Amino acid sequence: MQTLSYAILEAPSTLGLATNGVERLPDRLLELGLAQRIRARRARRVAVPPKNSTPDPTTGVLNAKAIAAWSPQLANAVETILDAGEFPVILGGDCTIVLGSMLALRRRGRYGLLFIDGNADFFQPEAEPNGEGASMDLAWVTGYGPSHLTDLEGRGPLVRPEDTVAFAYRDHKDQEEYGSQPLPKELKVIDLPVVRAKGIEAAAREAVDHLTRDELDGFFIHLDADCLDDDIMPAVDFRVPDGLSWDALGTALRIALASGKAVGIEITIYNPRLDEDGSAGRGLADVVAAALRQ
Numbered sequence: 001m002q003t004l005s006y007a008i009l010e011a012p013s014t015l016g017l018a019t020n021g022v023e024r025l026p027d028r029l030l031e032l033g034l035a036q037r038i039r040a041r042r043a044r045r046v047a048v049p050p051k052n053s054t055p056d057p058t059t060g061v062l063n064a065k066a067i068a069a070w071s072p073q074l075a076n077a078v079e080t081i082l083d084a085g086e087f088p089v090i091l092g093g094d095c096t097i098v099l100g101s102m103l104a105l106r107r108r109g110r111y112g113l114l115f116i117d118g119n120a121d122f123f124q125p126e127a128e129p130n131g132e133g134a135s136m137d138l139a140w141v142t143g144y145g146p147s148h149l150t151d152l153e154g155r156g157p158l159v160r161p162e163d164t165v166a167f168a169y170r171d172h173k174d175q176e177e178y179g180s181q182p183l184p185k186e187l188k189v190i191d192l193p194v195v196r197a198k199g200i201e202a203a204a205r206e207a208v209d210h211l212t213r214d215e216l217d218g219f220f221i222h223l224d225a226d227c228l229d230d231d232i233m234p235a236v237d238f239r240v241p242d243g244l245s246w247d248a249l250g251t252a253l254r255i256a257l258a259s260g261k262a263v264g265i266e267i268t269i270y271n272p273r274l275d276e277d278g279s280a281g282r283g284l285a286d287v288v289a290a291a292l293r294q
Contacts, residue, residue: 006040006292007086011074013048015063016096016133019237021271026091028272032285038292040089046077055131059146062131067096068148074100078264079107089292090266094134095121098222101266102141102158105220111263112163112211112219113141114256118226118240119171120183127179138166142187161187163216165207167252168192168227171240192242200248204255211261218263221256225270225284232283235275246287253291
């Protein structure tokens with residue numbers, strides 16, 4: 001039975017991508033009735049600054065200054081929801097919205113991050129071929145990268161590596177091909193091969209156990225649609241074979257939410273423009289709504 005009060009915050013940023021399309025994610029999930037299905041209040045839509053197609057000359061990152069300036073604005077909106085005693089459901093947008101979400105929590109205490117994503121997102125700028133922040137966001141939020149993106153408001157890292165779980169990623173070949181920096185040893189890794197070896201329930205419980213340690217005030221859930229199997233979620237800009245099933249993702253979300261320590265969730269990267277028959281969006285709305293309604 002639902003006991004949380006949900007508030008939907010629209011964060012349609014594509015500042016971390018060279019492409020567009022994911023800014024339509026909030027509209028599509030709302031059209032599919034997500035707000036009604038979880039009995040959520042629609043809080044607001046955070047306006048996003050225009051993009052610049054020229055990478056930042058110092059870091060080589062697209063829209064670096066805009067991301068650094070916009071993330072505190074998103075954090076303010078998230079904090080308003082938290083101050084009201086509500087559970088923010090943040091509809092992105094690309095993965096760089098995690099900076100704003102975690103900044104809001106960093107202002108309040110020490111929180112963990114359950115990072116459910118098909119990619120590790122730990123590239124360094126010089127190795128990311130397109131300068132896209134959406135391939136670097138986990139690195140930035142844990143303190144690895146240009147200081148104006150990792151140390152927002154002088155609060156970096158926004159989440160400690162040891163308080164983070166990278167869950168179900170499978171882009172190992174791309175990391176190797178392009179030379180991504182390795183994830184730090186203190187960051188807990190439960191990648192897709194480990195999920196498969198342990199089973200989804202055991203893997204999810206291990207992740208949640210790590211994030212419900214006494215020293216943490218709670219944890220936030222980052223959900224990238226590309227964690228799902230490419231056969232059922234082709235509507236993402238960077239496709240990688242394999243991935244989680246609908247049931248597996250639902251199980252992981254239910255276990256995380258049942259802990260009572262999750263304080264918010266963000267949903268990213270689903271691109272309605274690439275969803276030819278609409279099935280990917282319907283499936284995503286279904287699995288998120290079912291998990292949040294428990």
